[in-house]
Amino acid sequence: WSVMGSSSPAGYIYPSLWLQDHYEKGITDLANAVQSDSYASAFARLASGQVDVLVTYADARRDYAERWNTEFNREGSIWEETGVIGVTAPIYNDTVSVSKSAPNMDADMIAALQEAFINIGNTPEGKEVIAIYSHNGYQKAQSSDYDNERAAQQLIQELTAN
Incomplete structure (x- = not known):
């Protein structure tokens, strides 16, 4: 698994919550999670076979579609060679x-x-x-629209306390 730093909403926090909700596990429970320094390096690792899974924001494949073939030297399109295995709750970046x-x-x-x-x-x-x-x-918006953000903030507090 390629993940971002523990403060990244799309690259760590929300995927960790998704894992908790679906499998009662977090990213810290994964035996083979590696931190990438950028989404570009995460896609490069995926393209080269260094990782099998990456966690990223919703439209990342669109952003890396051209580089998938040119820079990462893949023959098939990013759409043919990758798939979505899970979708987190919405991430509200701006309010x-x-x-x-x-x-x-x-x-x-x-x-x-x-x-x-x-x-x-x-x-x-x-x-x-x-x-x-x-x-x-x-x-x-309603207050309940931000329940997932409250859970994310709780996870951040737990991660920084350890």
């Missing part, structure tokens, strides 16, 4: 958040901010502005 303790942050202000950001993402001009962040738009 628009407010402080619950701010004196002016009441339900009306929160609703107004939510509506404003959603409206920005619904216009061509707004989409152009938020494209710098690779955002396509915004939607309202």
